[in-house]
Amino acid sequence: MEQQEFTLADLARILLDAAGAVEGAAFDEGIVDAELEQLGYDSLAILETGSRIEREYGITLDDGVLVDARTPRAVIEVVNAHLAARAA
Amino acid sequence: MTAAAVVTGIGVVAPNGLGADDYWDATTRGRGGLRAITRFDASAYPIRVAGEIPGFAATEHLPSRLIPQTDRMTQLALVAAEQALADSGVDPAAQPEFAVGAVTASSSGGTEFGQNELTKLMVRGGNHVSAYHSFAWFYAANTGQISIRHGLRGPSGVIVADEAGGLDALAQARRNIRRGGAVMVTGGVDASVWPWGLVSQSAHGLTSGADDVDRAYLPFDARAGGYVPGEGGALLVVEPADAARARGARVYGELAGYAATFDPKPGTGREPGLRRAIELALADAALTPGDVDVVFADAAADLELDGREAAAINAVFGPRGVPVTAPKTMTGRLQCGAAPLDVAAALLAIRDGLIPPTTNVSPESRYELDLVVAQARPARVGAALVLARGHRGFNSAMVVRAVA
Structure with missing residues (x-):
């Protein structure tokens, strides 16, 4: 099975649907290491985003794995690791 | 104090x-x-x-x-x-x-x-x-x-x-x-x-x-x-x-009196609680019925419930004793939003000296209400009574009044 890649643009799109946009900041490379909570996304926003990623990509993220991934970069890495594991 | x-x-x-x-x-x-x-x-x-x-x-x-x-x-x-x-x-x-x-x-x-x-x-x-x-x-x-x-x-x-x-x-x-x-x-x-x-x-x-x-x-x-x-x-x-x-704020009016009562069990034949809510709210505001310039009715639009409300109003104010209105004919009943909206309307009626109308209604004479219909009625409004009933027995009444 070909491995999909989960990108910052994918995260931005899903986060926007799940929890709305951050006020006054573009969700781009400049915030890839910012803490999601500092950007205005609380634990429920992360939970909802994780649920949508699971549905769209057909993966299962363990409870808490996204809560521990505190930045966009960390979330992308976690999701890509799951996609790689599935493709292997 | x-x-x-x-x-x-x-x-x-x-x-x-x-x-x-x-x-x-x-x-x-x-x-x-x-x-x-x-x-x-x-x-x-x-x-x-x-x-x-x-x-x-x-x-x-x-x-x-x-x-x-x-x-x-x-x-x-x-x-x-x-x-x-x-x-x-x-x-x-x-x-x-x-x-x-x-x-x-x-x-x-x-x-x-x-x-x-x-x-x-x-x-x-x-x-x-x-x-x-x-x-x-x-x-x-x-x-x-x-x-x-x-x-x-x-x-x-x-x-x-x-x-x-x-x-x-x-x-x-x-x-x-x-x-x-x-x-x-x-x-x-x-x-x-x-x-x-x-x-x-x-x-x-x-x-x-x-x-x-x-x-x-x-x-x-x-x-x-x-x-x-x-x-x-x-x-x-x-x-x-x-x-x-x-702080020099503009004041619309005071929440001067309030009371809530509950209806007796259906079938007992005892009087519903609305009249008592009105009387207790007036007492809480230290006002007499004659001080009230308009009543904003609950207005269920049910023959029995309308009759009960008219009876409660008339028991306190006398037949055609006070202007009554139900501007909610223009909004529908907004559940818990209805009475706060009526309180807002009452405060604006105090401000402008204008009682908003009950639209579309031809008053049934047997209710003996002075219902403000068709168009707004100019009137000095110093105090207003707002009534609200909830399904299965809730009655609340609030008096708002102008602040000198």
Whole structure:
């Protein structure tokens, strides 16, 4: 099975649907290491985003794995690791 | 000595006007907001006419972050709260940390959000249900989201008593002010013009099945055939009179008297509790019936319930003893939003010396009410009485009066 890649643009799109946009900041490379909570996304926003990623990509993220991934970069890495594991 | 609680800010979201100015302009001109339901195909439902707020797009009023986590009732409530605070001139951030609170009423919770998520649960499975379903449909969602958005950490709560709860919330805010709270955001906004919200109401058997908007909701009329539901309500900013005076705030009026009663068990033949609620509210305000210049009626548009309300009013004021009006003929019954909106209308009637009309109604003479119909009636209004009844026995009455 070909491995999909989960990108910052994918995260931005899903986060926007799940929890709305951050006020006054573009969700781009400049915030890839910012803490999601500092950007205005609380634990429920992360939970909802994780649920949508699971549905769209057909993966299962363990409870808490996204809560521990505190930045966009960390979330992308976690999701890509799951996609790689599935493709292997 | 207890502090007088005065209203310094009004926010309105109503089917015939968004914002207090638009609502009051429409209401005093007799321009109603009932219409054939447009937000979903209601043709197969027992209710096909409602008071919808037309063209409300939450994204035009609220930050994007709040949209996925809120029901329409909360989106409307957030707009009303923002209006009320802006109108009052109160900046919660400039107040002591625990000095500003929120008490709202709720009747149904978030029926649109709830129905949509339960549909996903049953059709597509649990992993399709929004995480925000954990709170978005709660009764307390409006109080919570208003508090979070404006940083209100003072005494807060939510009251659930059907339509009567709208007055009970204002009364609870008044209690909090008397206990030393500085400022309260209070009132109610409901939004149940959605299948689940409507069938829940039609199950009572008290809603109107009419298709003609001008004949659908006719309280105190011989043709009365039930009420039309609507969405919206009002939120008020209430604070101690001396604090309002000290900061030079414009004061609409005082929440001067309040009482709540409960009806006796059906079938006992004992008198319903509404008359006692009126008398107790007048006593609380230290007013006599002769001091009241207008009554905003509950206006169930049910022959039996209208008769009971007229009997209670006449027992206190005498037949045709006081002008009575029901501007909710222009909005429908807004559940817990109805009475706070009537309180807002009463305060604006005091300001402008104008009693808004009860539209479309030909008064049934046997009720012996001086019903203000057809057009607004100029009158000096120093004190107004607002009545609200909830399904299965709740009665609340509130007196508002001008502040010298």
